[in-house]
Amino acid sequence: EVQLLESGGGLVQPGESLRLSCAVTGFYAMAWVRQAPGKGPEWVSSISTSGITTYYADSVRGRFTISRDNSENTLYLQMNSLRADDTAIYYCATLAYCGGDCSIRPFDFWGRGTLVTVSS
């Protein structure tokens, strides 16, 4: 069974940076999905199995960078210029039915999430 474990969340001030990590068992196309308090999930970014191809939501493009280290079975999300509306639980998830490079799919396995709070 796929196991995903996020880490790196915390409280930061607006304009600061944070890097999230996700340890994953297996080799999958991956994504970060966030959920603000009381809201529906929001897709943030996806990355192919090779790490060569990446995709971003308009709300984070230019501020966030997704990457992966397949030798360490770890997915990352570098978040810069954080804003109050970036406050959310951030989940890493696997893209369902995707063998390599998929711009978007449903998300079949999810981690438990890590909370990011951006506040002064």
Added chain:
Amino acid sequence: DIRVTQSPSTLSASVGDRVTITCRVSQNIDRWLAWYQQKPGKAPKFLIHQASVSESGVPSRFSGSGSGTEFTLTISSLQPDDFATYYCQQYNTYSTFGQGTKLEIK
């Protein structure tokens, strides 16, 4: 951007009831729609993809239908474990989730 609107926002029902949740999308997405169930403090659970294809292990009382811009999730006979929040997700053009439907005990 493709907008996704779920209705109702809250649904009160009893064990054994048949319930239907609707998801409307702002443009034609063919059948590129998924459904999730989320319980408090947990990550969403993937139930259905391509509008009507259930994931392995999902009880048969859950079914999805629709195409184009209007979709439904039906639970044929509510069980106590089904009280949760349900989300639809379009994945035709990037991804957008609905705002959720909270299914609560009447």
